[in-house]
Amino acid sequence: MRQVIAILAAIVLFPVLAAAQTPERTPWGDPDLQGVWTNRTTTPLERPSEFEGRTVLSDEERAEIDAQAEAARDRPPPPGQTGGYNSFWLDRGVRNSRTSLIVDPPDGRYPARTERVRESDPAFAAMRDGTKFDSWYDLNLYDRCITRGVPGSMIPGFYNHNYQILQTPDYVVILVEMIHDARIIPLDGRGHLPSQIGQWMGDSRARWEGDTLVVETTNFTPKGDERVRYLVHAGSEQARVVERFTRVDADRIDYSFTVTDPATYARPWTAEIPMVPLGGEIFEYACHEGNYGLENILAGARAAERATEQ
Secondary structure, eight states: HHHHHHHHHHHHHHHHHHHHHHHOOTTTBBBBOOOOOEEEEEEEOOGGGGGTOOOOHHHHHHHHHHHHHHTTTTOOOOOTTOOOOOOGGGOOOOOOSSSSSEEETTTSSSBBBBBHHHHHHHHHHHHHHHHHSGGGGSSTTTTTTTTTTGGGGGGGOSSOOOEEEEEEEEEEEEEEEEEOOEEEEEOOOOOOOTTTTTBBBBBEEEETTEEEEEEEEEEEEEOOOOOOOOHHHHHHHHHHHEEEEEEETEEEEEEEEEEOOTTSSOOOOEOOOOEEEOOOOOOOOOOOOOTHHHHHHHHHHHHHHHHOOO
16 A cells, blocks of 8 residues: 555656756746856865865864854954955855865866976966066956956856856856956857957857756967966966856756866866855946056055165
8 A cells, every 4th residue: 555655646746846857948948047146155176185085074074164264254464464355245155065166186186287387387376476566467367357267257266256147049148247257158059269369258159968058168368378377277278168057956057167278287177166046136346457456566566676675
């Protein structure tokens, strides 16, 4: 009797379960990805050394890490530094269960860099730690509010990791709140731009593979390599980025990207970053070439040089 009841229950519930697993559709039949989404999380891109060999955290570990982050909020800046935004303006999120956003290589770390990158890393390090500000060329694209590129613009940072997705039968648009990039991506099967035409965000083309939106981006400008490699994450003209968006239910898009860049990395690498509804709207990111920051940073560097000479 119990077996009969179980079978009947399965027959009754199957249509409900199947409907729950079927993504909503646009009027023209594509899976509906539209809405305002966020991927905020404090889970690091690379796996920390203390979690070597582990892919997931326990609930207790996650709670402890979040508690430590909360306790460290709004500490005074180190002597001689102005500090940045206080926590009111930040939106870092919390840890998810994984130890890293990178899922391949299996160690959760970037692949080895090529010799070309290793040779230039000291110059990039100086650019990042503020030890060299000879001209505006020493400030990266992020400092100057130009772009974070692809996939950099799709990786959470510390605020404004929000995205609005819109669709038509022939295009998908991804509006990135951070540095106000708008990715207008054709779905009509057209080819990529000629290889000699490079762009800050690359040249993206999309297609559907079942219920998954696949976006392939090529044609990156080499200027990004020299200004913001550590934020763009795809650092040469040879780079190719493949993103996948799958709406698994009303409250989640499974998002992943794979970077293939033989001039920068020894092998491809992949990260997975879930997206959930923001519950709000996109706001203007009013950043204009660093505003007064660029002028003041260079003026401060010259003043420091004069003080040293005296």
